[in-house]
Amino acid sequence: MFFSKPEIISKKLKSLEDTSKAKLEIGKTVYSKSGEYVGKVYDLIFREHVILGFMISGKKNMFIGNEYIQSESKESIVLNIEPVINLIGKQVFDSTGKRIGTVSRIGRKSNANTYNEIFVKRAFYSFAVPISKDKISVAKKNIILKNAHEPK
C-alpha cells in the first residue's frame, strides 16, 4: 500500500510527475557557481505552504533563498552565486605578497549576497582589522588586495 500510486485530491494538480518531495531535497550537497562546496541541505523553509529556500549546514549555518538556485539534480544543488559567507576562513594577501591574515567575519548591510567589508585576523587572539570591499582586487580561492596594506 505504501508504494502504490497515491490518489490526487487537488484543484490545481493533475499529476505528481513534475513535482519534488521535500524529503528528497534534504541531504543534497550544495555547490556555489564555481563548484565550491557550500554545505548540505538540512531543512526547507516554507511560508504559507510555498518553499522560500533551503537551510544549509556548511562553514556556517545559512538560509539560501530560492532565487539563488541555478539548477539541481538528484544529489546536488548548484547556486548562481558565490555565497559571501564562503569568504570566511580565506587567507588575505596584499599586492606585495604580504599575508594580512584570515577572514574572521563579513560586514553586511543587508541580507542580499553582498558585503561592505571583511574583518581580517592575523592570529586568533589578535584584533580583527576591517578592510573595505573597494580595496579588494580578487576574492576567489583566497583574497588579494589592490594595494600594499599598511597597518594603522
Place this chain on the structure above:
Amino acid sequence: MNQNNLITSDDILGKSAVDPEGSILGVVSKVHIEKTDMKIVGITVDMGVTKPDLFIGANFIKEFGKDAILLNRVPTDKFKGLKVMSHHGEYVGKVKDVIEEKGKLKEFIVSGKGIFGAKYSMTYKDIEQIGERIVLKKDRKLNKAKEKIK
C-alpha cells in the same frame, strides 16, 4: 647597490606560491639560477604528496613578497585533477590532462567515472565556470577524446 632591492634565497624558499586567483599552489622548494648570467630563471613549487613538483619561469613571477610569491598567470597544471560536474551538479569526471597550443589552453582531457572510465575532451566553449570544480554549460555533453594521452 641599493640594499633595499636585494633579497636572499631565504626570502624565497619555503614561501607559498599564490596565483592571480588567490590559490595557494604550494611551497617554493628550489630556486633555479643560470650559471653564466647568475640570474634567477625560475622556481620549483612543491605541490604536495599527490601532485608532481611544478616549475614556474621567472617571467610568470609578479612579486617576491614578504609572505608569498605572487604569480601573474594561472599555471595550466593547476587544472589537472579538478573535478568536472554538469550544470545540474552531477559528477562527470576528473581533468586528466590539459592540451596547450601556442601557450593557450586548447583542450581538457577528462577521465569519466570509475577506474576504467572513458576519456572525454572539452574546450572552453563547454565550460560555464572554473573554480573549485569545473562546471559545464547547460545541456553540454562531452565528446570522446581522439588524442592519446602521453
